[in-house]
Amino acid sequence: MPAASASAKLATLDPTLKRLLTQDKGHLETTRLPIITVSASFKEDLKGWYGLPENESLPDIVLSRAHYSMALAIATQAWGKKIDKEKAWIFDPTNYVSQEDWKKIQLTELVGKTLARHSLLKSLKDIIDKWGRNKLPILSSIQPSLLHVTKDMSHPILSLHIAAGNILAESGKTVLQVITDPHIRSDYLTNADRSNMSFCVFDHKTKTDFLEKSFLLGKQIEADKVIVTGPPVDPRVIAARSRKPAWKPGRPLKICITTGGLGTNKPEIASIFEQLLPLMRTEQLQLIIYCSTQKDIYTEICEQAADYRIKLGNFGDKDTSLRVFYHPQIVDANELLIEYGFPWADGFITKPSGDMAYDAAAAGCFILSLKEWGEWETNIRNIFEQKNISRIAQTDQIRLQLEVLTQPLGNHSSWITQAMQKTNTLDPLFTSGTQNIISAYQKLARLK
Numbered sequence: 001m002p003a004a005s006a007s008a009k010l011a012t013l014d015p016t017l018k019r020l021l022t023q024d025k026g027h028l029e030t031t032r033l034p035i036i037t038v039s040a041s042f043k044e045d046l047k048g049w050y051g052l053p054e055n056e057s058l059p060d061i062v063l064s065r066a067h068y069s070m071a072l073a074i075a076t077q078a079w080g081k082k083i084d085k086e087k088a089w090i091f092d093p094t095n096y097v098s099q100e101d102w103k104k105i106q107l108t109e110l111v112g113k114t115l116a117r118h119s120l121l122k123s124l125k126d127i128i129d130k131w132g133r134n135k136l137p138i139l140s141s142i143q144p145s146l147l148h149v150t151k152d153m154s155h156p157i158l159s160l161h162i163a164a165g166n167i168l169a170e171s172g173k174t175v176l177q178v179i180t181d182p183h184i185r186s187d188y189l190t191n192a193d194r195s196n197m198s199f200c201v202f203d204h205k206t207k208t209d210f211l212e213k214s215f216l217l218g219k220q221i222e223a224d225k226v227i228v229t230g231p232p233v234d235p236r237v238i239a240a241r242s243r244k245p246a247w248k249p250g251r252p253l254k255i256c257i258t259t260g261g262l263g264t265n266k267p268e269i270a271s272i273f274e275q276l277l278p279l280m281r282t283e284q285l286q287l288i289i290y291c292s293t294q295k296d297i298y299t300e301i302c303e304q305a306a307d308y309r310i311k312l313g314n315f316g317d318k319d320t321s322l323r324v325f326y327h328p329q330i331v332d333a334n335e336l337l338i339e340y341g342f343p344w345a346d347g348f349i350t351k352p353s354g355d356m357a358y359d360a361a362a363a364g365c366f367i368l369s370l371k372e373w374g375e376w377e378t379n380i381r382n383i384f385e386q387k388n389i390s391r392i393a394q395t396d397q398i399r400l401q402l403e404v405l406t407q408p409l410g411n412h413s414s415w416i417t418q419a420m421q422k423t424n425t426l427d428p429l430f431t432s433g434t435q436n437i438i439s440a441y442q443k444l445a446r447l448k
Contacts, residue, residue, distance in 0.1 A: 007148075016052065021096050024046075025148065028091055029153055031086060031089040032088065033078050033441060035089065035160060036093075038063065038067060038092060039065070039066075039161070040064070040261070041097070043095050044056065056332070059295070060330050061105050061106065061109050062292070064261045065356075066260070068261075072334070073237075078438055095145075096145035102141075113263055143167055147171055157176070165197070166187065174197075174444070175197050176441050176444050180231055181377075181380065182383060198444060203429060234338060235434065237359045241423060241424070246417045249406070252286045253347070253416070254286045255286070257273065257349045258350040259292055268370045268395045269370075271396065273289065278399075280310055280321040288341055292330070298326035312324055342363035345363070346366065346416065347366040351371065351373060352372050353377055354377075357369070357381075358430065361384060362431055363423075366389060366420055387422060
């Protein structure tokens, strides 16, 4: 995109966003760990971070919880106990899309939500993935602000989204790209052989896959540019595991049922919740339903609960039978899950995504996986099933499945108890990924 055209688009931003963009640019230039992702338009929380009045009721455009939560995980590791702009800073160009391009962002979210909520459209999603994320309309929308804030940067940039990473690499910036899933999409290979691009990968198999696919495309890559780090998991989530005893008979089973940033698996969640409602009257089960930023899911869950005369508890009420977590803004919704969900839950019913599954296992929880939405999620599901931490959720017989999984296995404890215990023997890669990624960045920065 020509510089004049990009400047013209940024000129249409409202005055407040222009000021925030200038401040974000300054922080990225001076922080020790500049992190860039593409996830959501968390404009109001951005205002709050800069001490400006914010409106908690305005909804974000959310494209992905994962790309936000994993960027935050790395920043939190670098920050310690409080946000420190000198130690790390997160930038998302979705916050600074021009008025002209805003409809492209809305269209991208609408398409994503439609695909994520309807299994019959999954084949269309597969076509889009094969067609290439680098052709989606959002990319031209995020480019002006992304290139603007990084134009004067000479130190490396940590990228949590390949769209941003490719744009930056092609503009000549030094990029450390995090591949968060055990899967190599074609767009990760677009600039893989550039001297200014390096990669953090999920595990050793993912590294082998990356090198193999690159060489098959005729791209010559030095193996040491592909660093095995493990996935980025928030240290607050990992801390929850050390304080969590495995479930045993005699107390309620505590389960968190979650959707993603686009309202993924909505029909499965509705069916499961309807089946589990009667158990909450028997004090055998306690639930958190995490609706993320999806108001329609929140409304429907609340209506179902009211019809069954199940009272909703407050966010921090650990002993109530049902809590429903929703916030129109992704930053706040994510914090609800980190503060009240992971430390509390015995298990998660969730799609096997590259944020929720990692987080659930790292937090000491068993997993019942909903329908996956791509080959990468199939890979994730297989990894945790092989570790006997996860099983496929039987969405049409979930009550019977939970009954079976809570029963003793001969002279041994139940599958659920054993699965929670097995989380304590996870490969250290699953719990040290954030620090490993930061260390890889620091090494690259020293070489630069």
